[in-house]
Amino acid sequence: MSMGHRAGTGARGSGRIGRSRRQVALLALAATLIVCGTAGTAFAIPQIRSRFFGAQVRLASIETALMENGTIVEGEDVLLTDLTGGEPLELGRSYQEVLSACNVGDIDQYVRVSVYRYWVRDSKEGTAKACDLDPSLIRIGFVEGDGWTIDRQATTPERTVLYYDRGKLPVGAETTPFVDSLAIDARVATLNGYKDARFVVEAQVDAVQTHNGERAKVGAWGKSGPNGSV
Amino acid sequence: MRLTGKGIGRPVVGACLAAMLALAVAGQPAWAYFTSQSWASGSLVVQGPSTDITERYGNATKSVVITNDKDSVPVYVRARVYSTLPCEVSGVGWDAAEDGWYTYGPVVEPGSETEELTVKISFPLPDYDNPDANEDGPVSGEQHNVVVVYEALPVTYDADGVAQAVSWPVGGGA
Numbered sequence: 474m475s476m477g478h479r480a481g482t483g484a485r486g487s488g489r490i491g492r493s494r495r496q497v498a499l500l501a502l503a504a505t506l507i508v509c510g511t512a513g514t515a516f517a518i519p520q521i522r523s524r525f526f527g528a529q530v531r532l533a534s535i536e537t538a539l540m541e542n543g544t545i546v547e548g549e550d551v552l553l554t555d556l557t558g559g560e561p562l563e564l565g566r567s568y569q570e571v572l573s574a575c576n577v578g579d580i581d582q583y584v585r586v587s588v589y590r591y592w593v594r595d596s597k598e599g600t601a602k603a604c605d606l607d608p609s610l611i612r613i614g615f616v617e618g619d620g621w622t623i624d625r626q627a628t629t630p631e632r633t634v635l636y637y638d639r640g641k642l643p644v645g646a647e648t649t650p651f652v653d654s655l656a657i658d659a660r661v662a663t664l665n666g667y668k669d670a671r672f673v674v675e676a677q678v679d680a681v682q683t684h685n686g687e688r689a690k691v692g693a694w695g696k697s698g699p700n701g702s703v
Numbered sequence: 704m705r706l707t708g709k710g711i712g713r714p715v716v717g718a719c720l721a722a723m724l725a726l727a728v729a730g731q732p733a734w735a736y737f738t739s740q741s742w743a744s745g746s747l748v749v750q751g752p753s754t755d756i757t758e759r760y761g762n763a764t765k766s767v768v769i770t771n772d773k774d775s776v777p778v779y780v781r782a783r784v785y786s787t788l789p790c791e792v793s794g795v796g797w798d799a800a801e802d803g804w805y806t807y808g809p810v811v812e813p814g815s816e817t818e819e820l821t822v823k824i825s826f827p828l829p830d831y832d833n834p835d836a837n838e839d840g841p842v843s844g845e846q847h848n849v850v851v852v853y854e855a856l857p858v859t860y861d862a863d864g865v866a867q868a869v870s871w872p873v874g875g876g877a
Contacts, residue, residue, distance in 0.1 A: 535737040552745025561750050561776050567862040578739060593746070659859035661749055663872050668751030675744040682737035693735035 536578035537680035539586075540647065542571050552674055556655065565659030567614070572652035574678045576642045582680040583690055584637040586621075586651055588613060589675040591631050592667075603670055610661055611672045614654030621651045624699035636698050641683045652676075752778045754811075754855040765822040767851045769807070773814035779869040780807040782853040784822050790849065794820040810858055810866065824849055 538545045541552055556568050574584050590613060592606035608631045617623050620639050627634040635651050642648060655674070661667040681693045690697040753775040758767045769780050781804045784792055795818040797805045807817045859867050 533737070535739045537739045537741050539741045539743050541743070546743045547741055549744050550746065551743050553747050554745060556745075556747060562747055563860045563864060564749070564857055565862070565867065566860040566864045574741075580737070582739070656862065657749060659867070662857045662859050663870075667749055669748060671746050671748045673744060673746040675742065677740065677742045680739040681735050685734045688734035689737075690735070692733060693738050 534579045535582055535680060535682055536576075537582060537584060537678050538575045538577045539676055539678045540573045540575050542569075545575065545577070552676065553655070562657060564657050564662050567612075567654045567656040570614075570652060570655040571650045572676055573648050573650045574637070574642070574680075575647040576644055576680070578680075579644060581641040581643050581683045583640075583683060583686055584642050584648060584678060584680050585694060586635050586637075586679070587677045588615075588633045588635070588652065589631055589673075589677075591673055593671050593673055594669075595671060600671075603666070606666055606670060610658040610664075610667075611674070612656045612658055613652055613674065614656075616650050616653050620649035622699045624696075626699070634699075638698070641686075642680075750776050752776055752855045752857050754778060754780070754853075756851070756853055758851065763824045763826065765824065765849055765851065766819045767822070767853075768816050768819055769811070769853050769855070770816040771811045771813055771855070775813045777810050777812050777858040777866075778855040779858060779871075780811055780817055780853060780855050781805060781871060782807075782820055782851055784849065784851050786822070786824065786849040787847045788849065789825045789827065791823040791825065792820065793823075794818055804871070806869075806871075811855075820851070822849060822851060 539547060542555075546552060553570070556570060557563070572586075572588075574586060576582055576584075590608050590611040592603040592608065592611075593600050594603045613633070615621075615623060615633060615635065617635070620637060621635040622638045624634040624636060637648050639648075657672065679694065681689045683689075687697045753772040755770050755772070756767055757770065758765055760766075767782065769782070771778055781800075782797075783804045784790055792799070792805060794805070796808050797818070797820050798808060799805055805820060807820075811817055854871070856869060856871065858869075861867055
């Protein structure tokens, strides 16, 4: 038998012994842990107890509302229901339509609004947006400078975005109006395509908490104000 | 560099972890943890006029009346006569404009109608002493048309709701 062969045989033999020692060690460690774990609980005998102290934590609620002529409104087809008092719409006439926002939650908030206007046509197939009709003929009287600032960068012929620029809106407080009138341009009478068309006005109020307010506004709205950082 | 073996995947994994760490540090945390939204919409129809024309004919006279439906809106009305025969147009409340249209002065309210617009057709007698003058004149048995068309325009108002004077489009319709 050669030395190399003997050495090779010896190496295999010491390897087996090493593995078995490791296995034994691991088993012993596992057994120790099990014993310690179960044995420890046997000593957890209650000796004394205090009175039960309970605590309840309620998260603050943030909630905003849209108001039309002093009444909270929400949902589809709830605006303009009494604009003309039941009479046919008179082209060119300016009707009173007051829109504002209100803080109906538990914490102060920052507020912005987005107002949308567009034309639609009703047919047997359903209602479709009339992209060929000019939304600027739906003249909405925005109130700028009295608590509201229009974001010109975000404003389009269909959408107008306004930021409440008087800082925090306290709980229960109502903003100044951001819209005070509505009219349909008289040119509609002589332009093609507007007969029996329907104009739609949508208003959306967004609110965010005032804690870390500037960052919160950027996180929620993409910017902190009409001229704010992005 | 080999593309197999467990040692080769470590640089790739390490690079991904480094990128994730960088993004986690550079990315903005969610500061807007409390938000609220409220939305409402409404719509109204811009009602167009709904009118109709009725006519009577007799004794070489055509009489027309324009009626505004009761579910319509207040309108201004004007009419025009197209005829291959000479006509005389008249009517109470109807005024001749320079462009050939006859404008009805009062506003026609829903459910009401205009006064009659009368078109008296004249048939010129042939001139037997001057036959050349009759070349373009009416010929016995020939057919002629007398057509009356009209336009109705919704009344418009100023911001205070006062009705404005009518401004008819230039050129007129058919």
